[in-house]
Amino acid sequence: MNTTGSPIAQLSSVVKRYGNHTAVDGLDLMLHRGEIFALLGPNGAGKSTTISMLLGLARPDAGRVELFGEDPQQLVARRRIGVMLQSAALPPTLRVGELLRLTASYYPAPRDERETAELAGVADLLKRPYAALSGGQQRRVQFALALCGRPELLFLDEPTVGMDLEARQKLWVALRHLVAEGAGVVLTTHYLEEAEALAHRVCVMARGRVLSEGSVDDLRARVALKRVRCITRLRAAEVAAWPEVAEARDEGERLWLSTDRAESVVRRLLDADAQLGELEVQRAGLAEAFTELTRAAEAPTEATREAA
Numbered sequence: 625m626n627t628t629g630s631p632i633a634q635l636s637s638v639v640k641r642y643g644n645h646t647a648v649d650g651l652d653l654m655l656h657r658g659e660i661f662a663l664l665g666p667n668g669a670g671k672s673t674t675i676s677m678l679l680g681l682a683r684p685d686a687g688r689v690e691l692f693g694e695d696p697q698q699l700v701a702r703r704r705i706g707v708m709l710q711s712a713a714l715p716p717t718l719r720v721g722e723l724l725r726l727t728a729s730y731y732p733a734p735r736d737e738r739e740t741a742e743l744a745g746v747a748d749l750l751k752r753p754y755a756a757l758s759g760g761q762q763r764r765v766q767f768a769l770a771l772c773g774r775p776e777l778l779f780l781d782e783p784t785v786g787m788d789l790e791a792r793q794k795l796w797v798a799l800r801h802l803v804a805e806g807a808g809v810v811l812t813t814h815y816l817e818e819a820e821a822l823a824h825r826v827c828v829m830a831r832g833r834v835l836s837e838g839s840v841d842d843l844r845a846r847v848a849l850k851r852v853r854c855i856t857r858l859r860a861a862e863v864a865a866w867p868e869v870a871e872a873r874d875e876g877e878r879l880w881l882s883t884d885r886a887e888s889v890v891r892r893l894l895d896a897d898a899q900l901g902e903l904e905v906q907r908a909g910l911a912e913a914f915t916e917l918t919r920a921a922e923a924p925t926e927a928t929r930e931a932a
């Protein structure tokens with residue numbers, strides 16, 4: 625990964641309001657070549673609004689947005705990006721191969737059609753009309769269209785929603801390939817394991833602001849939570865009531881829990897069940913870190929709602 629050099633896209637002190645609601649509230653972000661940047665956050669955090677501004681589809685009310693040093697509405701900048709949004713309106717009667725050729729024709733140096741089709745896993749769909757494809761197949765075609773222009777920056781908004789496991793893994797392999805070629809990728813996803821597996825840098829947003837930004841490991845290290853697993857006769861319902869336990873669930877004969885006081889929980893577990901076995905303690909994953917980070921930021925919303 626080479627993230628040195630100037631950023632390929634940038635937001636500086638960006639604010640976006642819809643009426644009197646502030647969707648993005650003073651955001652600073654930099655995107656680099658050769659890097660998968662995951663933008664995470666609960667519903668309504670401002671992720672899509674941020675991407676819309678980078679794509680030139682929405683204008684900031686304050687601050688500055690640059691794409692390859694240009695205004696994102698400039699064609700010269702837009703020709704360097706590829707986009708896969710959550711919904712795509714494509715001509716239904718065109719065949720996949722026709723769609724690929726049409727989209728590639730907008731770009732100055734598109735990828736070879738075969739190569740695009742192989743990368744996106746649509747080689748067997750080229751002669752099929754787009755409308756006749758399943759939802760997951762249509763997502764794969766949308767991915768092919770996003771990468772066919774050999775973009776230097778690729779925007780993927782929830783790309784693997786509706787994809788089966790094989791298609792999802794294929795997309796992950798393709799993304800790693802594109803990044804190795806030097807492309808930058810902006811990924812939004814609610815599948816935290818996807819961000820954990822792919823992202824070089826993760827930004828967690830809530831209520832239009834950045835809560836945390838860094839590598840997956842940086843984020844995991846920011847929360848004190850640990851995962852504890854063991855085989856025990858104790859059940860999750862009982863353990864979840866302990867004040868030091870954040871969350872507990874039964875996984876077959878195993879008990880799984882998260883806690884920010886692992887030592888004291890382990891002592892208590894061993895006291896309660898002398899037969900307890902296969903004890904494992906691990907640092908929390910991205911999912912727990914995300915929950916922990918966003919819980920505090922979301923709390924005022926609840927309070928505001930109650931007060932209203």
Ligand SMILES: Nc1ncnc2c1ncn2[C@@H]1O[C@H](COP(=O)(O)OP(=O)(O)OP(=O)(O)O)[C@@H](O)[C@H]1O
Pocket residue numbers: 642645646647665666667668669670671672673674
């Ligand atoms: N066109 C619009 N008009 C009015 N409000 C909007 C508009 N677009 C977004 N918003 C509001 O701005 C806030 C941020 O929305 P945004 O779609 O950017 O969130 P998100 O993080 O992408 O959410 P999700 O995970 O649900 O896709 C939300 O409160 C949303 O209701």
